[in-house]
Amino acid sequence: MITHPFTYQAPATIEEAVQQLGKGDxxxxxxxxxxxxxxxxxxxxxxxxxxxxxxxxxxxxxxxxADGTIVIGALxxxxxxxxDKTVRAKLAALADAAGEVGDLQVRARGxxxxxxxxxxxxxxxPAPTLAYDATIRAMGPAGRRDIAARDYFKGTFETxxxxxxxxxxxxxxxxxxxxGGAYAKFAHPASGFAVTGVAAVVTIKSDGTxxxxxxxxxxxxxxxxxxxxAERALxxxxxxxxxxxxxxxxxxxxxxxxxxxxxxxxxxxHLVTVYAKRAIERAIQRARx
Amino acid sequence: xxxxxxxxxxxxxxxxxxxxxLLLVEFLRETxxxxxxHVGCDTSQCGACTVLVDxxxxxxxxxxxxxxxxxxVVTVEGLAKNGDLHPIQRAFAKEHGLQCGxxxxxxxxxxxDFLERNASPSDAEIRHAIEGNLCRCxxxxxxxxxxxxxxxxxxxxxxxxxxxxxxxxx
Numbered sequence: 001m002i003t004h005p006f007t008y009q010a011p012a013t014i015e016e017a018v019q020q021l022g023k024g025d026x027x028x029x030x031x032x033x034x035x036x037x038x039x040x041x042x043x044x045x046x047x048x049x050x051x052x053x054x055x056x057x058x059x060x061x062x063x064x065x066a067d068g069t070i071v072i073g074a075l076x077x078x079x080x081x082x083x084d085k086t087v088r089a090k091l092a093a094l095a096d097a098a099g100e101v102g103d104l105q106v107r108a109r110g111x112x113x114x115x116x117x118x119x120x121x122x123x124x125x126p127a128p129t130l131a132y133d134a135t136i137r138a139m140g141p142a143g144r145r146d147i148a149a150r151d152y153f154k155g156t157f158e159t160x161x162x163x164x165x166x167x168x169x170x171x172x173x174x175x176x177x178x179x180g181g182a183y184a185k186f187a188h189p190a191s192g193f194a195v196t197g198v199a200a201v202v203t204i205k206s207d208g209t210x211x212x213x214x215x216x217x218x219x220x221x222x223x224x225x226x227x228x229x230a231e232r233a234l235x236x237x238x239x240x241x242x243x244x245x246x247x248x249x250x251x252x253x254x255x256x257x258x259x260x261x262x263x264x265x266x267x268x269x270h271l272v273t274v275y276a277k278r279a280i281e282r283a284i285q286r287a288r289x
Numbered sequence: 290x291x292x293x294x295x296x297x298x299x300x301x302x303x304x305x306x307x308x309x310x311l312l313l314v315e316f317l318r319e320t321x322x323x324x325x326x327h328v329g330c331d332t333s334q335c336g337a338c339t340v341l342v343d344x345x346x347x348x349x350x351x352x353x354x355x356x357x358x359x360x361x362v363v364t365v366e367g368l369a370k371n372g373d374l375h376p377i378q379r380a381f382a383k384e385h386g387l388q389c390g391x392x393x394x395x396x397x398x399x400x401x402d403f404l405e406r407n408a409s410p411s412d413a414e415i416r417h418a419i420e421g422n423l424c425r426c427x428x429x430x431x432x433x434x435x436x437x438x439x440x441x442x443x444x445x446x447x448x449x450x451x452x453x454x455x456x457x458x459x
Binding site: 001002003004005006007008010030033034037038041050052054079102103104105106108109191192 | 292308309310312315331332333334336339342345346347348351352353355356399402403418419420421422
């Protein structure tokens with residue numbers, strides 16, 4: 001039950017939505033509503049106005065541009081993303097992560113744009129968004145603004161998105177030749193949120209050497225992060241079992257881990273090394289396939 | 290400020306003036322008096338309120354009724370056709386897939402969406418599919434049996450229809 005009254009608008013264009021958001025009263029944007037509506041039921045969010053993006057057709061699309069960039073509309077649901085043929089083939093870590101969000105019903109309505117805008121520290125999709133070096137394209141009163149994923153996640157529920165901006169799409173550059181990706185997750189047994197979620201994206205050369213490794217980690221710190229020490233350790237190796245273990249062991253280096261009832265900070269940092277290993281192994285397998 | 294919404298529920302179109310705060314599950318239960326859809330937790334966790342919205346299993350407690358304007362909704366009341374139970378309903382009865390029955394409508398709707406996309410699931414896939422539906426009585430075992438049984442019956446029905454269609458080909 002939602003007790004706090006609000007007005008509801010469902011504009012036809014993102015420009016209109018931005019205009020309505022900028023009107024000054026306490027307005028919130030709603031996409032799939034799977035973060036916002038529970039907060040409104042608890043009274044933790046009490047917007048005066050809800051701006052529903054659902055009639056903005058372009059935001060629902062997943063498309064590939066001429067240069068190979070894969071563009072995922074903010075309103076693409078986790079289910080759309082998990083089942084999309086292009087995403088599965090080119091952005092396997094993202095498809096994996098989307099398929100692991102919440103449960104079947106949550107994936108049916110929850111959106112990637114909503115997940116990134118809400119920025120729960122235990123959300124799944126920030127990890128592959130970081131690992132694929134995606135760009136978050138936001139629309140605001142001054143027009144569009146591109147934010148690199150690396151500059152986007154600031155903290156728990158904190159992002160680089162301004163209060164008057166709306167995420168329009170998430171742009172994933174086409175991965176180079178022999179690239180494989182995978183997401184490995186230790187889910188909270190009750191909530192399904194990531195206690196640890198690791199997205200690994202690995203590009204190998206024809207001789208099997210790792211050319212590029214990118215590892216995004218969710219659920220562990222206040223904001224999703226790139227495990228740069230682990231990436232450096234893996235790059236240039238032949239990705240044999242020893243190199244993978246040594247790289248994975250560095251996936252939580254320098255990180256202040258969260259501590260809660262599900263996992264202490266120490267245990268979380270251990271989980272990261274285990275799940276980094278699994279994600280890297282799977283990504284390498286896929287790159288070699 | 291009231292909004293007029295038009296929603297097709299179980300094949301019937303309903304237009305009603307509602308407040309934006311009204312949840313889809315409240316619209317179904319209180320506005321349309323379709324009480325087969327249950328409210329278990331009202332926190333998006335238990336799945337008792339699951340209905341199909343444009344073919345997708347959706348927690349009706351986590352969607353505003355205004356967001357369903359123009360949508361096609363199927364609730365548990367819409368599963369049987371002309372008095373014949375849906376295969377999932379027969380399978381839940383046959384396999385004793387329920388005890389108190391409170392979670393059953395949501396579980397059956399989730400299963401219908403799932404089986405639509407995966408005609409011959411493994412038990413592991415069935416268990417993954419029903420992660421968003423909590424049952425406090427059964428321990429899930431018979432629910433998994435019921436969904437597997439329904440999938441077999443639905444495959445058989447589909448192949449029977451295909452055979453009939455092939456036979457009537459010139």
